[in-house]
Amino acid sequence: MVVNRKKSKRMVIYINDSQKNNLQNFLHSIGFYYYTIQSKLEGSWEHGIRHLNNHVWPGSEAVFHLIVSGSKVDLLLKKLKSFRLGLPDNVVMVILVCPLDDFIYNMMTVDIEPDNTTTKVHWLTEDEQ
Numbered sequence: 001m002v003v004n005r006k007k008s009k010r011m012v013i014y015i016n017d018s019q020k021n022n023l024q025n026f027l028h029s030i031g032f033y034y035y036t037i038q039s040k041l042e043g044s045w046e047h048g049i050r051h052l053n054n055h056v057w058p059g060s061e062a063v064f065h066l067i068v069s070g071s072k073v074d075l076l077l078k079k080l081k082s083f084r085l086g087l088p089d090n091v092v093m094v095i096l097v098c099p100l101d102d103f104i105y106n107m108m109t110v111d112i113e114p115d116n117t118t119t120k121v122h123w124l125t126e127d128e129q
Contacts, residue, residue, distance in 0.1 A: 008103045009073050013064040013080070014094040017041075019087060020062040026083045027064075032076070038063045061092065067103050
């Protein structure tokens with residue numbers, strides 16, 4: 001996989017778990033194979049839209065995590081809109097597109113100098129020491 005590390009976007013797709021295979025098949029049909037899936041997620045989006053997988057409202061969601069070249073985000077969104085139009089109205093499908101500062105596909109080949117020290121760092125502060 002060749003990805004421009006600095007010009008990629010993170011895309012997250014939330015969809016009813018019942019549609020997970022359909023979305024997978026769709027992504028494969030358009031030649032997109034670069035994703036990770038989390039299944040059987042429970043959640044509440046707002047009053048009246050929740051999948052807590054209980055006797056009142058059975059069901060769960062799947063989340064697809066994708067890394068997309070920045071120039072191809074709009075094209076993928078158009079294709080996903082076509083996919084969504086073919087699903088029943090009551091299917092929840094939410095898409096987040098997030099900036100991505102960097103994407104490191106393989107730590108063994110990236111040009112980063114390793115640091116083998118055990119120096120403690122305050123990870124939540126911006127202060128350089």
